[in-house]
Amino acid sequence: MPTLTPDRKTTRPSRPAPELIFGDLWEFDPAPETADPKLKPRYDFFINGQFVPAKSGKYFDSVNPANEQKLAEIALAGKDDVDAAYAAAHKAFDTTWGKMPGRERAKYIYRIARLLQDRAREFAVAETLDGGKPIKESRDFDVPMAAAHFFYHAGWADKLEYVAPGRRVAPLGVVGQVIPWNFPLLMLAWKLAPALAMGNCVVLKPAETTSITCLKLAEILQDADLPPGVVNFVTGFGETGAAVMGHPTAVKVAFTGSTEVGKIIMRSLAGSGKKMTMELGGKAANIVFDDAPIDQAVEGIVNGIFFNQGHVCCAGSRLLVHEPVADKVITKLKTRIKVLRVGDPIDKNTDIGAINSREQLKKISELVDSGVKEGAEIFQPACKLPTKGFYFRPTIFSNVSMSHRIAREEIFGPVLSILTFRTVDEAIEKANNTAFGLSAGVWTDKGSRILKMSTELKAGVVWANTYNKFDPTSPFGGYKESGFGREGGRQGLLDYCKLV
Amino acid sequence: MSRLPITKTPKPYVGGAFIRSESGRTFAVKDAAGNFFANIPQCTRKDLRNAVEAAAKAGPGWAKRTAYNRGQILYRLGEMLEARRQEMIDVHVQLGGPKGPVTKAIDTAIDRLIYYAGWADKYEQLLGNVNPVASPHFNFTVTEPMGVIGVIAPDFPPLLPLISLIAPAIVSGNTVVALASEQVPYPAVLLGEMLATSDLPGGVVNILTGFRKELVPTFATHTHLRAIVGAVGADDRKALELGAAESVKRTHFVPAEGVNWLDDSAQSLFAIRDTLESKTTWHPIGA
Numbered sequence: 001m002p003t004l005t006p007d008r009k010t011t012r013p014s015r016p017a018p019e020l021i022f023g024d025l026w027e028f029d030p031a032p033e034t035a036d037p038k039l040k041p042r043y044d045f046f047i048n049g050q051f052v053p054a055k056s057g058k059y060f061d062s063v064n065p066a067n068e069q070k071l072a073e074i075a076l077a078g079k080d081d082v083d084a085a086y087a088a089a090h091k092a093f094d095t096t097w098g099k100m101p102g103r104e105r106a107k108y109i110y111r112i113a114r115l116l117q118d119r120a121r122e123f124a125v126a127e128t129l130d131g132g133k134p135i136k137e138s139r140d141f142d143v144p145m146a147a148a149h150f151f152y153h154a155g156w157a158d159k160l161e162y163v164a165p166g167r168r169v170a171p172l173g174v175v176g177q178v179i180p181w182n183f184p185l186l187m188l189a190w191k192l193a194p195a196l197a198m199g200n201c202v203v204l205k206p207a208e209t210t211s212i213t214c215l216k217l218a219e220i221l222q223d224a225d226l227p228p229g230v231v232n233f234v235t236g237f238g239e240t241g242a243a244v245m246g247h248p249t250a251v252k253v254a255f256t257g258s259t260e261v262g263k264i265i266m267r268s269l270a271g272s273g274k275k276m277t278m279e280l281g282g283k284a285a286n287i288v289f290d291d292a293p294i295d296q297a298v299e300g301i302v303n304g305i306f307f308n309q310g311h312v313c314c315a316g317s318r319l320l321v322h323e324p325v326a327d328k329v330i331t332k333l334k335t336r337i338k339v340l341r342v343g344d345p346i347d348k349n350t351d352i353g354a355i356n357s358r359e360q361l362k363k364i365s366e367l368v369d370s371g372v373k374e375g376a377e378i379f380q381p382a383c384k385l386p387t388k389g390f391y392f393r394p395t396i397f398s399n400v401s402m403s404h405r406i407a408r409e410e411i412f413g414p415v416l417s418i419l420t421f422r423t424v425d426e427a428i429e430k431a432n433n434t435a436f437g438l439s440a441g442v443w444t445d446k447g448s449r450i451l452k453m454s455t456e457l458k459a460g461v462v463w464a465n466t467y468n469k470f471d472p473t474s475p476f477g478g479y480k481e482s483g484f485g486r487e488g489g490r491q492g493l494l495d496y497c498k499l500v
Numbered sequence: 501m502s503r504l505p506i507t508k509t510p511k512p513y514v515g516g517a518f519i520r521s522e523s524g525r526t527f528a529v530k531d532a533a534g535n536f537f538a539n540i541p542q543c544t545r546k547d548l549r550n551a552v553e554a555a556a557k558a559g560p561g562w563a564k565r566t567a568y569n570r571g572q573i574l575y576r577l578g579e580m581l582e583a584r585r586q587e588m589i590d591v592h593v594q595l596g597g598p599k600g601p602v603t604k605a606i607d608t609a610i611d612r613l614i615y616y617a618g619w620a621d622k623y624e625q626l627l628g629n630v631n632p633v634a635s636p637h638f639n640f641t642v643t644e645p646m647g648v649i650g651v652i653a654p655d656f657p658p659l660l661p662l663i664s665l666i667a668p669a670i671v672s673g674n675t676v677v678a679l680a681s682e683q684v685p686y687p688a689v690l691l692g693e694m695l696a697t698s699d700l701p702g703g704v705v706n707i708l709t710g711f712r713k714e715l716v717p718t719f720a721t722h723t724h725l726r727a728i729v730g731a732v733g734a735d736d737r738k739a740l741e742l743g744a745a746e747s748v749k750r751t752h753f754v755p756a757e758g759v760n761w762l763d764d765s766a767q768s769l770f771a772i773r774d775t776l777e778s779k780t781t782w783h784p785i786g787a
Contacts, residue, residue, distance in 0.1 A: 148634065165626045166769060259748065266745030271738030278748065435747075454781045455644075464783040471633035475641050475780050480726070481748040489631055491641060491778050499770055 028341070031348040033135045037126035043211065044075045045235060046218035048088035049228030055080050060236075062212055065132035065354040066345050066389045074211045077234035079243050082203070085232035086249040089174040089201040092229030097201050098171060102158035109154035109196055111224040112217075116147040119220070123213055127185055128345045130212040132354030132390070133308050135346050145470060146189035149488075152472035153193035156493060160198065163490055169497040171199030172275065176250035178241045180257045181207035181356050182311040182412075187256055188214055190487045192231060193472075198496040200252075203232045205244045209357050211235040242268065250274060252496070256313075258410070259436070259481050277485025277495045279313065279477055281410040282438030285431035286316030286467060287421075287453065290324040292443035296465065298332045301416070304441060304467040306340060306394050309352055310414040311360070313482070314439035316467055318400075318407060319418045320427050326420045330398055333416075337394045338381040352414055355390040364392050364413030371397050371406035376417070402433060410436070424449065428456045437479030441467045460486070510538050512680075512709050513692025514547070515554030516702015521710070522546050529686060532596035540685045543710035545718035548677065551706040552724050555648040555675035558703025563645050563673030571620030574671055577698040578613035581691075585610065588690060592658065595684055605660040608762050612660070615767050616667035623672065623772050636785045643776040645673035646750065650719045652712075652730030652740075654756045658684035659691065661761050665729055666705055668771035678707045679719065679730075685709040716740060723747040727775050731756050750774075 042059065044051040054075035061070045075081075092098075097105070116123065124139040133142070160169050175195050179187040184206055195202050206214035214233050221231055234240060238261075245253045245265050252275035255265055259280040269276065286304050288297045304316025321329045345353030355361040372378055376397040385391040392413055400407050400417040407417045421427040431440055440459040442450055450464045460478045463469060470476065475486035485495045511518035519541070520526075526539035541547075562570075581588065585606060592602040628642040649669045653662040658681040669676050680688030688707050695705050708715065716736050719728060720743020727750035728740050737753050744751050752774040760766065 164770065262748065263745045266748070267742055270741035270745060271734065280748065450783065454779070460777065460779060462779065462781045464781060466637065466782055466784050469633070469635065469637060469782050471631065471635065471639065473631040474633055474639050474782070475631070475778050477778070479646075479777050479779075483748060484750050486778050489641060489780075490629065491627075494773075499768075 028349050032346045035121040035125045042073050043215040046233040047085045064129050074235045077236040077240045082243040085203045085234050086247050088229035089203050090249050093201040096227040097230045106154045106157035113147045113150035115220045127213050131210045132345050132356050134350045134353040142186045146185045149189035149193045149472045153197040157197040163493050167499040170500045173251040174201045174249050175252040176244045177204040177254045181210040184210035185213040194492050194496050201230050205234050205241050208237045278483035280483035282313045282482050283434045283436045284316050284439040285318045285320050286441035287320040287427050289444035290322040291445045297443040300467040305416040306414050307468050316441050323420045323422050340394050342383050355392050361390040367411045374404045376400045432458045435481040438482035510540050510689040514551045514706040531594050540709045543708040548718045551677040554703040555677050559675045562704045567621035571617045573699045574617035580694040580698045581610045605657045609660045609663045616671045620671050637782045639782050641778050641780045646726040646775050649674045649676050649775050650725040650728040651676050651678035654731035655681045655683040659687040669775045674775050675704045680709050682712050
């Protein structure tokens with residue numbers, strides 16, 4: 001079998017490492033996070049600095065996917081509610097925010113970052129209850145990273161002359177934004193922070209299953225004394241989203257979500273003259289070479305696909321493993337996922353929480369069924385799942401071929417498809433053989449190969465010997481049908497301004 | 501008896517060769533005096549697909565050239581245009597362009613090539629950067645060419661916008677399939693002859709002549725075109741953006757009329773950025 005690197009001669013006779021046995025032999029006591037999420041029974045829109053009820057009087061339920069219990073009811077926005085939000089944003093742009101010196105805007109955005117840090121644990125619990133992600137992720141990743149995004153972008157607000165060398169920049173006006181349910185608060189921060197730093201006003205709609213942390217952030221915006229109308233939140237389903245995207249006052253729209261919906265929005269806005277940024281789906285290849293540090297790679301693979309139940313647009317959902325180490329990697333991977341703890345997201349020991357909604361669970365199940373039907377080999381650990389709520393076992397498929405649906409379509413769940421390759425060129429060919437191009441992973445000890453792979457992979461983010469790392473300073477966004485525009489860094493700011 | 505001059509058969513430059521349309525169709529162009537000037541190939545969507553194939557083939561090699569080399573080749577194109585400057589002016593005038601403005605536009609076109617030639621090994625230093633992430637990783641963002649870019653030139657002026665749109669796309673390693681002015685296509689044919697002698701590899705720039713209404717729908721929907729840039733009217737813009745949605749194509753348009761192509765604002769680092777992707781790479785820092 002061809003290898004790219006010579007075998008390493010070891011002087012000591014190798015003996016298998018002792019295996020740690022967890023599973024059912026070692027019961028964990030429940031360790032729920034007990035901080036109060038301070039939820040209100042009913043959430044209204046946030047328009048012109050005030051909480052405003054739905055004009056139609058219609059509300060819908062937000063459900064905890066971990067136990068299917070109702071958490072709160074959320075106002076359902078119709079066209080007139082969206083109009084009111086845009087009118088407030090437009091007025092704020094003309095009278096306050098658009099005219100304010102950058103150094104003053106910066107201070108408001110810094111305040112938001114600080115107030116969010118103050119209430120971090122409360123927000124983390126609310127995020128986990130509303131979306132189903134493990135508390136360790138909302139506590140250690142989503143909320144601190146959201147605060148970091150506000151803090152980073154705040155400092156840009158008075159330094160905008162450095163954003164576009166040789167040109168002056170100006171805000172666009174009012175921007176419309178629609179965000180997904182996988183990282184509700186973090187996506188909110190990714191959208192708001194650069195828009196505000198650049199001097200734009202915002203109308204934003206969170207996803208229907210995860211509106212709560214968005215409307216909780218509105219409390220922080222009030223506490224920060226942000227001028228009324230600078231940021232407006234309307235809630236609802238796809239129809240509300242379409243009204244936000246298509247509103248004549250929006251000079252720019254930013255969308256994060258599926259490629260399917262992204263295309264619908266692009267079609268609906270064709271010829272409108274609106275600027276757009278799209279952060280869409282992915283089917284990332286995570287490529288492991290035979291010289292990779294295998295144990296670290298296995299951790300990276302697990303993090304790549306099981307982070308946030310695989311509800312990650314840049315998830316490493318296609319593992320491309322070099323043939324000489326395929327058996328070894330797959331064996332280690334199976335051992336590793338046997339000890340992943342699937343269950344109540346609010347428990348601090350939980351690795352994989354609840355699937356965000358019944359609808360998403362159905363979609364994952366359907367794609368997994370197709371994988372079995374098309375002949376891929378399925379492996380799922382025999383873990384116990386809670387009886388209520390939406391859960392899915394971590395799943396890996398081996399013997400997957402490029403034509404299988406599970407190798408081509410975005411599953412957006414804890415499902416890994418494993419393919420093998422023999423040469424560098426084959427790895428590149430397989431990795432790029434997709435309509436998507438959001439992210440990729442490379443695991444190898446050889447620096448020149450990392451740089452070659454990073455150059456050849458058609459993806460906006462390449463993680464080498466790591467995976468699923470994010471930072472406000474680091475631009476994120478896709479090639480091809482994974483969308484266009486970047487979020488984060490100086491590059492992200494350029495998508496929220498015009499050059500004058 | 502005076503000597504009868506040899507007239508030239510205008511052929512668009514595609515894949516490093518001078519082609520006739522596969523359809524065999526042409527359309528007649530008259531000069532300013534109303535006399536027959538030449539038959540111009542009326543390219544079809546099949547010609548466009550062939551051109552995209554040629555551009556896709558040339559792409560990886562062109563993108564792998566060093567920035568220094570791409571800069572020199574663009575500069576060389578400027579040399580070729582300068583050498584045939586008078587011929588280009590004369591033919592514009594013969595086709596109805598007023599001499600003063602025509603001269604200015606052609607001189608600006610030459611200078612614009614030199615402007616973009618100089619950017620080849622500099623834009624990356626301004627558009628890419630190292631990012632100070634809050635974790636032990638080395639993180640950097642570089643730009644990469646998108647691939648094959650569709651360029652739609654406006655009718656007037658016939659040459660300057662075409663060059664203003666092509667140059668920022670190819671300087672970074674993209675390849676281009678361009679649609680020439682429909683009203684005055686001949687200068688684009690002449691440009692093809694200069695491209696052929698400029699050291700630019702065949703297939704990097706492909707220029708089609710023909711009718712917008714026949715070719716815009718294919719520009720819109722061809723999935724191998726990763727971006728479309730151009731100066732287009734409202735209807736064409738809508739059609740191109742609708743088609744672009746099907747493969748999430750990038751689009752950057754200015755109006756077909758009313759742009760001051762002579763002005764320095766018509767050339768920019770950010771025109772280069774319009775056909776670039778940003779790629780961010782992470783690597784742990786450690787032993």
